[in-house]
Amino acid sequence: MKQSRDTHASRLAASRQLDGELADADLDLAEQKAHLHQAQEALKLGNLRGREIFEDLLKEPVPLDLVRRIRTSPQARKAVRLPSPRRQAKLTLPRVAAAFLLTFVLGGGLGYMLALKPASAVSTLIADAGDAWLDDVVAHYRTFSRMDGRLAELPASEPAAIIEWLLGNTGVNFRIPDLSDNGLAFEGARMLVAGGMPVGQLVYTSGEGEVISLLFRKNRPDEDGFSELIRDNIALVSWRSATATYVVVGPSSAASLDEIAAKAAGLI
Structure with a gap:
């Protein structure tokens, strides 16, 4: 009805x-x-x-x-809200x-x-999280940077031997940058294999005991570049030339890591 x-x-x-x-x-x-x-x-x-x-x-x-x-940002101050009478809003269509x-x-x-x-603006700055050679670099830095007194395989007192050794194994022509103006002392050199390729490594230390490494290897045509990256409290700053890729590695707390990379890029 x-x-x-x-x-x-x-x-x-x-x-x-x-x-x-x-x-x-x-x-x-x-x-x-x-x-x-x-x-x-x-x-x-x-x-x-x-x-x-x-x-x-x-x-x-x-x-x-x-x-x-x-x-480094200061802690935000908590806001205190005083109780206020509730108002029930009238909902209309x-x-x-x-x-x-x-x-x-x-x-x-x-x-x-x-x-x-553009998505390319991000992909050209940040390396792919699955890039195996960066994983090797981070793992190596985490291990050797804790070896007090054994940071280098060849000491800083043998610069000619360092250049001959690393150049012969990596194929990258380079000079040893003087980074004393950035508060870093050259300790010597090491060599490692990352991503299946030989990588040269110049080791520096700061006055606070921080270990800063400058690594380089030959370019690969199928890889993307990156500029800055953090992995597990380890910071990486990179740049590329026509033939080689360079990476400065150090603790993420090192605020001047990008300045060190800029200085090294002009000297190496």
Whole structure:
């Protein structure tokens, strides 16, 4: 019986609309419901795209400068909120529709701007997390940097022997940079194998006892370069020439590692 009355009322409303008798308020309500449905569908699409972009960003390695700023930033002061009387907002259909539209515009705009950012700008700065030769470099540095008194295989007092030894095994022509202006003392040289290739290593120490290494090897045509990277509290700063790749390695707490790399790049 009730269904029959509802059907009759719907048919009567449709008839009144066709006859021009439907009130303006009823027409506005129908239009608002249609806009609300469109906003809900657009919001679902915008949220899905934004979530995909955000998950991709979480997979990217953290830049060295950002990690340093986070570590050295002062602790935020906690805000105290005083209790206030609760206000119950009155929800109406126009307000709900406006909220949906605002959320969609903000989320869609953010996703659009992130999508416009070239992915190559990140891939050329940050090395692939699965790059085996960097794993070997980090593992070697973590081991040898703890060997007090045995940092070098050839001492700093034999520069000619160091150059002949490393040049003959790596094929990279180089000079031993003087980094005393950066507070580093040259200790000698080592050689290791990383990623299946011989890598030369010049070892320096700071006045605080930090071990800084300058490594180099021949370029590989199939690899991407990187500039700064942190792995397990070990920082790497790299640059490339036409024939060789160079990496400065040290503790991530060393704030001047990029300055050391810039100085070494001009001297080696």
